[in-house]
Every structure is written in C-alpha cells, then in structure tokens.
Amino acid sequence: MAFMAVLESDLRALSAEARRRYPAVKDAAEHAILKLRLLSSLNDISQNGDILRIFLMACDVKSVKLSAIGLSCLQKLISHDAVAPSALREILSTLKDHAEMADESIQLKTLQTILIIFQSHLHPEDEDNMAQALGICLRLLESNRSSDSVHNTAAATFRQAVALIFDNVVSAESLPSGKTSSGSHLCRSSSVTDDVSRSFSHSISMEVSGGPTLREGLTKAGKLGLRLLEDLTALAAGGSSIWLRVHLLQRTFALDILEFILSNYVAVFRTLVSYEQVLCHQICSLLMTSLRTNVELEGEAGEPTFRRLVLRSVAHVIRLYSLSLVTETEVFLNMLVKVTCLDLPLWHRILVLEVLRGFCVEVRTLRLLFQNFDMDPKNTNVVENMVKALARVVSTIQLVPDSSEESLAAVAGMFSSKAKGIEWSMDNDASNAAVVVASEAHAITLAVEGLLGVVFSVAALTDEAVDVGELESPRFDSDPPAECTGKTALLCISIVNSTWLTILDALSLILTRSQGEAIILEILKGYQAFTQACGVLRAVEPLNSFLASLCKFTINIPNEWEKRSALPSPGKKPEQLPDQHDNVVLTPKNVQALRTLFNVAHRLHNVLGPSWVLVLETLAALDRAIHSPHASTQEVSTSVSRLSRDTSGQYSDFHILSSLDTQLFESSSLMHISSVKSLLSALRQLSSQYISGNSQTSSQHNGTVAFSVKRMMSILVNNLHRVEPIWDQVINHLQELAGSSNPQLRNLALDALDQSICAVLGSDHFQGISTSGHLLPDSHVAADGEMGIFERAILNPLVVLYMSSQSFDVRAGSLKILLHVLERHGDKLNHSWPNILQMLRAVADAAEKDLIPLGFQSVRIIMNDGLSTIPVQCLNVCIEVTGAYSAQKTEINISLTAIGLLWTATDFIAKGLLHRPIQETDKVTENETTIKQTITHETFEDEQILQAANEVHSHAHFENVVDYNKLLLSVFSILQKLAADERPEARNSAIRTLFQTLGSHGQKISRSMWEDCLWNYVFPILDRVSHLAATSSRDEWQGKELGIRGGKAVHMLIHHSRNTAQKQWDETLVLVLGGIARLLRSFFPFLQSLNNFSVGWGLLLDFVKNSILNGSKEVALAAISCLQTVVSYHCPKGNLAVPYVKSMLDVYELVLKRLPTYKSATADKVKQEILHGLGDLYIQAQSMFDIDMYLWLLGVVQLAIRNSTITGDMEDEIGNVLPVQHTVLEILPLLRPTELLPSVWSRFIQELLCYLIGCEAPIDGKKNEMGLTGGGEHGPDVVEMESQVALGSVSENSVEDSSGTRKESQLKWKHVVPNGSASLHSGIATSDDMIMYSWSHLFQEKLVPIIVELYLEAPPTEKCTVSADVIQGLGRCMSTRRDNPKGSLWRVAVEGFNRVLVDDASRESKDYKNDPNTYRSARVRLWKEVADVYEIFLVGSCGRALSSDAPSAEVLKTDELIELTVLSVLGDRVLKSQIDAPLEILQRLVTTLDHCASRTGCLPLESVGLMPSHCSRFSLSCLQMIFSLCSFTSEDSWHPMRSEVSKVSIDILMRRCEIVLNQFLDDENHLGEHPLPSVRTEEIVCVLQELAQLVIHSDTASVLHLPSHLKQALEKNVDFGRAHLLVLFPTFCELVISREARVRELVLVLLRLIAVELGVQRVT
Secondary structure: OHHHHHHHHHHHHHHHHOOOOOHHHHHHHHHHHHHHHHOOOHHHHHHOOHHHHHHHHHHHOOOHHHHHHHHHHHHHHHHOOOOOHHHHHHHHHHHHHHHOOOOHHHHHHHHHHHHHHHHOOOOOOOHHHHHHHHHHHHHHHHOOOOOHHHHHHHHHHHHHHHHHHHHHHHHHOOOOOOOOOOHHHOOOOOOHHHHHHHHHHHHHHHHHHOOOOOEOOOOHHHHHHHHHHHHHHHHHOOOOOOOOOOOOOOHHHHHHHHHHHHHHOHHHHHHEHHHHHHHHHHHHHHHHHHHOOOOOOOHHHHOHHHHHHHHHHHHHHHHHHOOOOHHHHHHHHHHHHHHOOOOOOHHHHHHHHHHHHHHHHOHHHHHHHHHHHHOOOOOOOHHHHHHHHHHHHHHHHHOOHHHHHHHHHHHHHHHHHHHOOOOOOOOOOOOHHHHHHHHHHHHHHHHHHHHHHHHHHHHHHHHHHHHOOOOOOOOOOOOOOOOOOOHHHHHHHHHHHHHHHHHHHHHHHHHHHOOOHHHHHHHHHHHHHHHHHHHHOOOHHHHHHHHHHHHHOOOOOOOOOOOOOOOOOOOOOOOOOOOOOOOOEEOHHHHHHHHHHHHHHHHOOOOOHHHHHHHHHHHHHHHHHHOOOOOEEOOOOOOOOOOOOHHHOOOOHHHHHHHHHHHHHHHHHHOOHHHHHHHHHHHHHHHHHHHOOOOOOHHHHHHHHHHHHHHHHHHHHOOHHHOHHHHHHHHHHHHHHHOOOOHHHHHHHHHHHHHHHHHHHOOHHHOOHHHOOOOOOHHHHHOOOHHHHHHHHHHHHHHHHHHHOOOHHHHHHHHHHHHHHHHHHHHHOOOOHHHHHHHHHHHHHOOOOOHHHHHHHHHHHHHHHHOOOOOHHHHHHHHHHHHHHHHOOOOHHHHHHHHHHHHHHHHHHHHHHHOOOHHHHOOOOHHHHHHHHHOOOOOOOHHHHHHHHHHHHOOHHHHHHOOHHHHHHHHHHHHHHHHOOOOHHHHHHHHHHHHHHHHHHHHHOOHHHHHHHHHHHHHHHHHHHHHHHHOOOOOEOOOOEEEEEOOEEEEOOOOHHHOEHHHHHHHHHHHHHHHHHHHHHHHHHHHOOOOOHHHHHHHHHHHHHHHHHHOOHHHHHHHHHHHHHHHHHHOOOOOOOHHHHHHHHHHHHHHHHHOOOOOOHHHHHHHHHHHHHHHHHHHHOHHHOOHHHHHHHHHHHHHHHHHOOOOOOOOOOOOOOOHHHHHHHHHHHHHOOOOOOHHHHHHHHHHHHOOOOOOEEEOHHHHHHHOOOOEOOOOEOOOOOOOOOOOOOOOHHHHHHHOHHHHHHHHHHHHOOOOOOOOOOOOOOOOOOEEEOOOOHHHHHHHHHHHHHHHHHOOHHHHHHHHHHHHHHHHHHHHHHOOOOOOOHHHHHHHHHHHHHHHHHHOOHHHOOOOHHHHHHHHHHHHHHHHHHHHHHHHHHOOOOOOOOOOOHHHHHHHHHHHHHHHHHHHHHHHOOOOOOOHHHHHHHHHHHHHHHOHHHHOOHHHHOOOOHHHHHHHHHHHHHHHHHHOOOOOOOOOHHHHHHHHHHHHHHHHHHHHHHHHHHHHHHHHOOOOOOHHHHHHHHHHHHHHHHOOOOHHHHOOOOOOHHHHHHHHHOOOOOOOHHHHOHHHHHHHOOOOOHHHHHHHHHHHHHHHHHHOOOOOO
C-alpha cells in the first residue's frame, strides 16, 4: 500500500533525525516501523495508537525539524482517517504548544493542521475542543510576534473554519444546502442593464429555493454555531468573547466574518429561531449603533473599511431579511437615505450610494421593498425616497456650474471605462481638486446607475407580468383590457406612478448636459425600457412624457443647456424642426436617440395611438435630413464595443437610420387593424397640414408629403392580406394629391398609385384568377362577384384619371401604370379586360404622338403574355387592336413591333391548331395526314410543341369556343395588306412574318387551309410585289433633312443600295423568294400532293427565271438560292423526282444562254452561284443522273466556263484567278463520275483537257453536231428554246421527251475526241473548223493538279483511253518553259507528268481490260506522246543558256533539281521498268538523252568555254544516265525490256564516247601547249571514270562491234563486264601521250582493266 510506504519512509526520516540527540524518539520510531509492518489497513493504524504516539512524541520534543516531520505525518494520518476521534484532545494540546513556538514554518504547519482537522472526521463536536481549535487561530492572528504571512494564514484559516462550522450546522439542521450569495458580491458588469438581468436571474433562483418555517430546537452543531455567532457579535461590538476566551480582536475582522455569515447562510437565520433572535437583537443593534452619524466616531469605527463593512452588512440585512425584520429594515433605509443629505465626507456618501444602487439594480430587492413599504400605507415610501435621494445627487450638477462640466466629463469617462470592462481609476499624481471632482463624479455615476436600475427593474417586472399573463403583450391581436388586475402588474404601475417624474427629470438632465457616448447609450436604453414598460402598462401620461422628451433629443438638439421647461402635454407638437436647407449635423446622441425611438415604436406600435403624431413628425424631419445634401453625421467612436452599431459599421448612420425607418413601417403587418388605421390617419394628417401651407418652405412641403406617401405605401404593401379596410383610406389621399396643382405632387401620387395597384394585384387575394376568366361562359365572366367588384375598384382610379383629367402627364401616367399592371399582373385580370382594350383602342385612334407609344407598350404585353389568360370574346379584339397599331403612320418602329406581335398571335393560334377538338380532327382525310409523315425528319421544336400540347389540352373548353382558323386568317389578311405598304420596313416585316408563320406552324394547318394560303395569300403577294417592283421609280431619294448649312439643306445619307424605290422593292422581292424557299424546304413533299401544285411550280420557275435575268444582283442570287434550297434539302432524302431535277437544269441552261457576255460583277456572281448550284445538284442527286443527264450537265457547265473567258477585254486580274474560274476550279472535282457512270470518265477528263493551253474546240458549226453549247468569238448564241417541261404539268415523261434530241446529240458527242494533230509549238489551230480558247496561265496552273488527281482516280480502262491525251496536254504546258521560264505552269505540269508516268509504269497490262487491238493502238499512241514530250522538253527547254533576265540562284537551283527529277523518272522509273514501249520509242528516248549529252561536244572550241555551268552539268547528267542504262549489277532486276534498253543504249554510248575521246585529241593537238577549257577536261574525265566503273551484261556485250575472233576469245571468259573497253582500245592507246595528267592516269587504269579482261595481266 502506498500510504504505508510513505509512513514507513517518514518514520525512517524521523529515526535518522533523532538518532543523536533524541535516542528515545529513535527507538520509538524503529519500534513503530516494525509495528507498521504488522498492520494491514488504515483502520488498524487508527485503533493502534503507537503510530500516532511516536509522532506526538516527536512534536513534544519541540525541535523544529522533528516537529515539522511530526506535524506533516499528523496531517497525513488525519487526511487518511487513520486517527481515532479520542486522540483529538491530545492533538489539539500539541498544536496549542506549537502555536507558541517562534518558528514561522511551525506556526504555518500548525494552522494547516487545524484546517485539516476541521475538514476531516475529527471535526470538533464539543465546545471545548471547538473553542480550543478556534482559539489557536485567533491567538496566532492577534499575536504581535506573528509575521504577516502567519496573520494572513490565520485569518483565512479562521474564515474557512467558520464556513465549515456553519456548513456543519446547515447539514445537521437539515437546511437547504445551497448557499445564497448576495447580489453585491457579484462583480459589476459593463452596464446597468446587465446588472439588472443578473440580479433578476439571481432573485428567481432565490425564490425557487423558498423559505422554510421557523424552528426552535438546535442540534449540538447548531449550538456550537450559535455560540460562535454570539462571540463574534460581541467582538465586533468591541467587547470580549466568553466562549472563545479571546479578550481583544479587531472589530473589522469580526464584522467581516459576520458579514460573511449573513450573506452566505440565509437559511440558518430564516429557519432557526435562536439565530433569528441573535440577528434581531444583537446584530441589528450593533449595525444601528455603528451606522449612526450624529456622534463622533473614534478609532476603528470611523475608518472607511469598517464603515464599508457596516454598510454591506446592513445591505445584506435589508436585502435578505427584510420580510422578518420590517421595522429594522425601515430604520436602516431611512438612515441610508438621510445620509445622502448630510454633510458627511464624500467617501461616506459614496459608500451609501453604492448600497442604494445595489438595491435599485436588484429586481427582487426592489420589489420586496416596494411591496412591504411603499404599497403599505403604514410604512414609509422607502423606494420613492431612494429615487428622490438619487435624483438629488444627480441634480447637484446644477448647484456648481463652474465645476459641473468637469464632473460631467468625469462621469462620462467612468461610464466609458465601464463599457469597456475596465475599472475606472485615477492617476496617482492627481491633484486634490481632481480627486474631489472624481469623487463627486463617482457619486453622480452611482446615482445615475441607481435610477437606471429602477428603470430596468420596472421593465423586468413588466416583462414578468406579461409572461405570467397579467398583462397583454404590446403586439396583441385584439383590443387591450380595460385595466390591470395582476399583482405584479399593479406593482409595476405603482412604481411607475411614484417614480416616473423624478426619473425623467434626472435622466433628461444628464442626457441634455452629457456628451459621453457610453452614458448616452445607457440613458437611452433606460428611456427605451421605461417607455416600453409604460406602454405595456397603458400608463399614458408617463409614456407620452418620455416619448416627447426622447423626440427632443433626435433632431433638434440645442447648443447650450437650458433648464427644463414645463413638461409638454401628450399630443403636443415638439418645437419646429430645422429646415432642410439648414446645415443639420446629427451628433452621436441624435443618432442613438433616433435608434431608441425606432425601438420604442417597434415595441409599442399597437398602443401609441394619438402619440404617433410625435413619432411621425420626428421621422419626417429625419427623412428630410437623410435626403438633404446639407445634412451629415458626426463619426461615432468605436471605442465602445457593445454598441448597437457593431454589426453595421460599414454603413453610414444615415443608411442605418433609413433602414430602421423602413423596418418600422414594414412591421405594420403585425399591428392590430385599428392601429394601422391610426397610423394611416396620422400620416394623412401630417401630409394634409403641409399641403395646407403649414410648412415653412416648399422643400419641407414636398419632403413631408413624400415621406407620408412613401410610408403609406409601405404600410399598404405590408398589409396586403387585409387590404380591403385600408384601400379607400390610401387611394382617396392619392387621388387628392393627383389633383394638386403642384407637378411634383402629381408625379408622386401617380408613382404611389402605380405601386399600390401592382402590390394589391400581386397579393394572395388574386392568386388563381389568371386561369378562371377564359374558362367560364360569357355570362359568368360578366357576372359581378366580390372579387370582380374589388378588381374594378382597384383599376377604377386609372380609368377615372385618364378620362377625366385634362393634364397630359396624368393621362400619360395612367397609361404607364396600366403598362406596369399588365407587365406584372395581367394574368390575374378578368373583369377589367373590356375597359382596358377600349382604352387602348382610343389611344391608337388619338392623334397624340406621345401617347401612342405608351398605349402600344400595353398592347405588346397583352399579345406576348396575355393571350392565354384574357376572356375568349376579347381575342379577336386584341388582334384588331394590334392591326390598328401596325397600320398607324405615326411611328414606324411601333408598326414593325406590332407586326411582330401578330407573329406572337400565330404562335398562340398554332397551339390550338395542334390539338383541335376530337370532332374536328375526325374530319381530317388521309391525304391531310401526309404532311406530318413527310416532315417528321424536319426540326419543328418537338419539345416545345409537346409542352404547348399539354398546356392547350388543359383548356379543352377554351378550344371549343375559339375558331382558330378564323383567327389565323384574320392575321394573314392584315399581313397581306401590309405586304403592299409603301413603307419598306413595314412590308418587309409583314412578308417575313407571313412566311415564318407558315414555315413554323405549317405542320398544324390542314390541306384546305394550305390551299387557301397558297392561292389567296402567297401567290397573290408574289404577283403584287412583282408588279409593284416592276413599276417602281428608279429616281434617287434624298434623305431626311437634318438642317441648313451655308444656305443649303443638309440631308441624311442613304446607302446606294437602298436609295431608290426600285432597290427597296428588290429587297422585298428577296424576302419573298426567301420565304418561298423556306416553305419548299420544309413542306415540298406535302405541297406536291396539293391540287394544282404543278401550276404553282411552273409559276415559280417562271418567276425565278425572270428574277435571274431581269432582276438585280441580290434578286438573282435569291432566286438561285431558292432552287438550291430545294435541291440541298430534298435530294438526299429522295423527295425530289427526276422531272424536277431536269426542270432545274433546263432553267440553268436557258439562263446561262441569255446572260450578258460582257464583263459584269453581277453576271459573274450569278454565274458563280449557278455553278455552285450545278455542283450541289449533282452531289445531292447523283443517283438520278444517267449518261444523258451527266453529259447534259457537262454541257451546261462548259457553257458557263467558256462564257467566263469570252469577255470584251480578255484581261485577267493580276495575280488572281477570275471569280468564275475560281468557282470552276471548286466544282470540277465535285463533278467526277460516280460508280454508276464509269464510262464517262474519259469524256470528263477530255473535257477538262480542253481548257489547257493549245487545246482546240469545235466551232459553232460542229458544236451543234456534238451537242455542245457555247459561245462563238463574240459571245454565246442566244438560242430561243422553249422548255419542254410544260409549266404547270411537270411529269417525268414530258421531261424525257423534251430531251430526246439532246440525248442523240450527246451520244454523238461522246465519241468525238481530239486527235492531237495541233502544233505543240505554236498552240494555234491551223484548220478552219477549229477555234482556240485562251485561258489564263494562273487558271491552268490550278487546273493541272485537278486533272492529274482525277486521272489517277479514274478506272484503269478509262485511263488507257485518255492517257495519251493527258500526256499531250501536260506536254503542251511543259513546253511553255521555253517562252516563259519564270512561270509556274511548266513546273506544275512537270510534276503531274512525272506522277502520271510513274503511275503508268507501276501498272501491269492486265489492269487494262480493253479490246487488245484498241489497247495496243492506245499504248502506241501514249508512248509516241511520251517520246514527243521528252524530246521537246529535254532538248528544247532543259540545259539551255538563259536570257539576260535570268532568275535568281535559288530558282536556278530549283529548276535544275526539276530537270534532274525528269531524268531520274525517265531513266529509273520508265526505261528500267517493264514497259510495253516499242523499240523505236526506246531508240527515240535514248537518242534524246544522247542529244542532250552531246551539247558540250558540238560546240566549237572557241565558244565551249562560254557555256553556263548548269548547261554542262545537265549534259553530263544525261551522259551519266546513258551509262546507267547500260550498266548491270547483281542487284539489278534483268528482264527482256531492260535488255533491249541496254542494247539500244550501248551502241549509242560507244559512239558518244568515241566522239568525245577523239574530240579531246583533236582539241589538244590544235591548242598545242595551251590548256584546254575546263568543260572539255571535265567531260573527258567524266567519260573515262564512267567507263572504268561500267559493267555490262552479256546480252549487252553481244551487240558490241568487235572482231569475230575477239568475240570468240571473250566467250571463253565467263565475265563479259568489261568488253566495251575493247571497242575503245585504239583510242586509249592514243591518249597515253596526253598532256593532261588526270587523263593519262585514267587511261592507265582502263588499260589495266582491258588486260584483266583479256587475261594478260601481270602475274606477281
């Protein structure tokens, strides 16, 4: 056990300490250790006294160390209950002896042991032990030898011992265990409000604890406590104690202990008679004696500490025991009040004021005192006297005017410090005068806090009365009771009646004089609390007085203090508030007063009644100040953290006050209806008195009226749930203002009327009305009901004002209000629609320009949002009113917007058409249902339609009574009339709307309705617009006159595209064509099924044709777009039949024939669009094209292309392709034949080759035979062709018949191909029956890649047919290099030529499935063309000397690479491949290479040195290519064609080498010692090197010109690779004597190779 171990350790320490000087103690300690080991529990230790005895023995020695050990061990034993109670006397005797020792530590140990005894089970229960224990503490306390620490410890030990004794008394007497502490012991909080709240909570806990009945008998513990209490009372009185045996003790200490007992053990005195008697006879007597001030107090009794304890004790007696000590309490209170009036030291009065303040802030104490004394006629009015005494202290400020300001400043500082939670203190070096001022300020502060305590206590008691049901809350919903009967309520009323005047005088005085923020806030809180309490208590006079006083501090604060005048009577107006133009500065005091006023008004809005006038006048002045530019506020310091401003510090005071003002009137919804009427009456009274001229200035006039009206609106808006009782009261005043002569007031009234009507219509009273009007029969709609009467009452002011007022702004204001009503709440109106529409029609018929826009805005709201909610009989009227606005000439924008509203009406009608009644939908025929089947793939906003279906389905009865067809035709009729309007904007908008309606809602219209629309509206509009456009003026317009400058009129500029009437009508035509295109795009499949649609299609084609030929550019483009729309939308879906496609081709062909041939931007643009249209037509309708139609299409495209070249000046734009030609380049790739038409590939490519340079085309005479269409030299022949597609009777048979002649001619055209007989050099036709077309090189540059790509995509069979033509055309383009080396055409052609040859060389003959004879002739022709191209290009253009205008080095390098590429393709990809070229072609190709290689040797010696380097390099490259063709390696693929090429090449090569070698010998001999030109040297070196490297095949060697015997000798040798060197052996022998060292070295190498070849090489 740990405790045993500790004891053993202590015994060992004791034994060690006593080993030398005290052997007996040592032996006893060792014996105790042995004894301790035999004990097993604490109980054994307590029963065996040996362990205790050894420690007592150690203490008896009185050695400091041994005593310290002994006392410590005693404390441990007592703490662990290891000491028997019988040993207490012996222990106390030992402690008494130790208390007399001089050592301080021993004395402190002794006191600790005493306290442990009181806290343990050894607590003394007999008088001797108790007296002895307490006596030890008192002796150490009073001993002069004791140190300060011992004194303090003894005092604390005695206090704790007393507490433990009385706790034992409470336990023994079975009293409530909880201690009841005094409110004064609670630390003062930062505000009086908090003090009152805490005391109120404390009083509730005390009341809950309750008070038991008195008992006489005492237990043993109770008697001990009573003896102690009597002795303490005697010692406090200055006597001696008998039981404690103490003859002298400080009275202050004794009184402090008594005060502690009185404040903490209330139950003891309230329950036990003996204790109560001691309190009544001894303690109260002592306190009365000590409290006297009429005698001179000497010694300790006159000290402030003693007086403070006396007053605290008195306060406890009054606060806790006043019920049983009534007389004593009354005496005490009278004495305290009297002290405040006596000329006593200031500190004494401050102590008394602290006590009185404590009574005031404690709700329970104040209530008990008032109930027991003030409400008892037999007793003195102690509470009233206290309040008056405190008020007298406050009023001392007026007695000494000189020092009052300093005192007030000090009071404000104390309140500020308290608000910060800081105790106020004075500097140590303060002067005596400052001390006096501070003391006086402290007294005033306590008095103010006491008065505020009374105020807040009354408020707390009033709230308690409300909580228990004795009083009605000020937010009651019913009329208040006549009088109060509850106990607490009567108490509150009595306190208010007896104290309010005194409190108001004192608080208003302080509030007037003080400028401190914290004290102002505290006093204003008091104002608010007391005013609210008076309101709850229905104390009218105090309420009005406090309210009037509060209003004085809001706006009009005097600069100098004035004595309080007579209290204003209730309802009396405050002094005139400052004018708005004055510089009003709201001080923090004003701001907080206003906030307080708002709080009071919020709390008491149901009980103010007539007092509202005071509040409203103040708020009106505040409103003027808020809106005044001259008003401002002083900054409130943020030092006080508990201000109400802390949550809105980022806003200005004006913003906060404005928000509070708004919240006040918003809270009117919580008022009783009678209170709301009172508030409205007060506002109307305030407004009326200023209208009557009672204001000083017009600014106050308008500001106050505006304030009243705005607050009326706020009240109305917040009382919409009960608006009927107050509606007339508000509207009557607004109508009164609307009739005023002041325009500002009229505008104010109109704005308020707008807000009022909209607010009421938006309330819950009108929910659900929006869907009831049109669902009811007419009789029910017209019937008057309660809501109908009220609805008309709401809107009646608008009608009255518009019809009766002569003022324009009032009438305009009425229309604006109507607009707002319709915008926000039009769906809720029902009974007012006839009057509204009549009013709007009257506006449209009026001549007032400024009123028409206002009226139309309302019409727009109705048409956009109100069609589904207005009554049925008003729908047609709405459309007619809208038509009236669209036809008016006052404002064009209104007409345009009105037309847009008609479109909105069609949306509404379409919803009804979508879900017609069942009996109507049953009549729909099968043909009519096809419209939905044919347009299911279109986008018709299915989700919106479904949503509309759900909405319309919910209004089945509405559908039954509405004739949607009639409504729709009514709209169409209006639009048709507007389509011929003289104003372009109006007619264009009408046309757009008409076609948009049909396009968007056509799927909902029946077949018969469609036929009516087409023949009665669409085609008539087309004819009418076309006629008006044809007959319109071409004269230029002048814009609107803007003014005059320099004597001349200045007109607005008009764009040149719109400066004539005809141009404006052209725009209308474009819109008509666009609308028709939209209809055809969406409904073409359905429209085909209508009766006589073919007639309409013919009319449309005729109109389109005329528009393209005779219309302006934009009209022509729109007409083409119309046809393209049909093609692009319906061809992919299979909705467009072949006859329609042929009819479009026929239109395009006819238009192209008739278009002007001269250069025109309009004509070019039209041609471009036609070409795009042809391309789209072919792309979208490929599956419909057969050979005849395809060739027809090519003929039409050719016509457009050739027309683009036959221009007047034949000049292209520099650096750019002509627009038409650019379009041609775009569409040509699109016209490639499909898989269904493979046989037309050759014709298509041949057609493209006609556009290359040097190509011939048939002239007019033969064009007709071939079926071609096109122009002659000066333009296309205008051929009058009647379209075989009869207008109005389009059929497939008719179209086929009409193209019969064309078909035959086109079949002939297929077989006519160019024969290539034209001169390649001249590019000009030589026969009379051909004509040349001149195309720009830039166009051909773009065309060549297209031809090559298309050729590569063609089927192999078709490639075979056209390959020679392609090579021929590319060769003509390549030949342009000679005349134009800088051009790009030959480069593009070379690239294409190489691609074509590579592609051909890579294919095998089996890819071509032609007839063998045809194939053979085609291939022979191909290779002939290839040989021609190579001859012309390589010989004529490559490696030639350039003119003086040579290109740059970079270009030369690029061109040289192109030449090498051509050589590479010829040698590596053509001649080395398995080609099917004839032998003569191979000879021509190799000869061409030899021709190019011979250029260096052909030149005379004198001029060869002048040859450019690139020319010599090209010649050497050609020579090297011949060597390559002859060479053979093991890696080469040797085939028969390669063998033939090698045989042809070796013969030519040997001749060329012989010529070069001999030429070198001749030149060297001719020059003698002179050096040869470098070109010659390089050539001979190149030949010798190549000969050394050349290895030939045996097939190649077999054709060498060698003697027969030499051939036989070589045959014996397996290797024939060097046989070619034997042919040149004689020449090598002559070269061995050459002067050129490199030549000799190379010849030596060759001779050695010959020796090896012959087998005669040197053997080493």
